[in-house]
Amino acid sequence: MRKFIVAGNWKMNTTVPEGVELAKAVAKAAAEVPANVELVVAPPFTHLYAVAEALRGSKIALSAQNCADKAKGAYTGEVSVDMLKSVGCEYTILGHSERRQYYGETDAKLVEKVKLALEAGLKVILCVGENLDEREAGKHFDVVKAQTENVLFNFSADDMSRIVIAYEPVWAIGTGKTATAAQAEEIHRCIRSVIEARFGKAVADDLTILYGGSCKPSNAKELFQEPDIDGGLIGGAALKAEDFIGIALSF
Ligand code: PEP
Numbered sequence: 001m002r003k004f005i006v007a008g009n010w011k012m013n014t015t016v017p018e019g020v021e022l023a024k025a026v027a028k029a030a031a032e033v034p035a036n037v038e039l040v041v042a043p044p045f046t047h048l049y050a051v052a053e054a055l056r057g058s059k060i061a062l063s064a065q066n067c068a069d070k071a072k073g074a075y076t077g078e079v080s081v082d083m084l085k086s087v088g089c090e091y092t093i094l095g096h097s098e099r100r101q102y103y104g105e106t107d108a109k110l111v112e113k114v115k116l117a118l119e120a121g122l123k124v125i126l127c128v129g130e131n132l133d134e135r136e137a138g139k140h141f142d143v144v145k146a147q148t149e150n151v152l153f154n155f156s157a158d159d160m161s162r163i164v165i166a167y168e169p170v171w172a173i174g175t176g177k178t179a180t181a182a183q184a185e186e187i188h189r190c191i192r193s194v195i196e197a198r199f200g201k202a203v204a205d206d207l208t209i210l211y212g213g214s215c216k217p218s219n220a221k222e223l224f225q226e227p228d229i230d231g232g233l234i235g236g237a238a239l240k241a242e243d244f245i246g247i248a249l250s251f
Pocket residue numbers: 009168172173174175176212213214215233234235236237
């Protein structure tokens with residue numbers, strides 16, 4: 001069964017007390033959200049333990065925003081999948097465009113990270129998406145197809161049941177410029193067909209594909225009405241409980 005998900009990527013925002021307050025506000029408002037919509041919050045690493053406590057008793061899942069590409073050892077400043085699991089993470093986001101752009105995250109590195117995350121029992125939200133130059137050059141389908149294949153074709157159909165894909169056109173992230181529902185849908189359909197060609201129809205039908213890029217309560221409904229858009233990965237609007245929940249109420 002395909003799952004609908006609204007996931008909030010807090011990025012490098014909020015202090016720990018602010019994050020706890022936000023998590024509590026989201027948990028309180030979440031009661032209104034239909035049971036078939038899963039809510040996920042992805043605070044910074046420093047917040048995970050305290051936010052897990054704040055979410056206790058709610059059905060909101062906790063996610064990290066990244067993980068190390070090594071299991072353990074002398075890798076100063078890194079955070080391992082086992083550490084994430086031990087604080088109660090159910091998911092980790094991987095391959096966000098900001099990590100690809102500012103921290104040199106490659107598809108090869110992402111294969112290692114996805115492997116480790118799945119082995120540790122985490123689910124993965126893998127981000128793909130073209131930048132503005134690529135879209136203007138008409139290469140958006142090729143870029144997204146390559147990012148999807150380069151990482152996910154190293155995994156099995158079984159692994160795919162614990163992977164969510166987020167299509168996030170880089171030109172729409174934090175810019176206020178949302179992809180139109182039609183622009184997003186055609187890429188989501190393309191991603192689903194890439195997955196179907198490799199893993200079969202049942203896996204493709206069950207795959208959750210999120211849209212991310214300036215999604216807000218005012219445009220979520222139109223996006224979520226599309227048959228291949230199964231929810232959102234939300235940046236800016238996830239920092240206000242009211243907006244985040246407003247998006248989740250748009251199904
Ligand atoms: C994101 O970075 O994942 C994102 C979708 O950001 P925003 O909603 O702010 O565009």
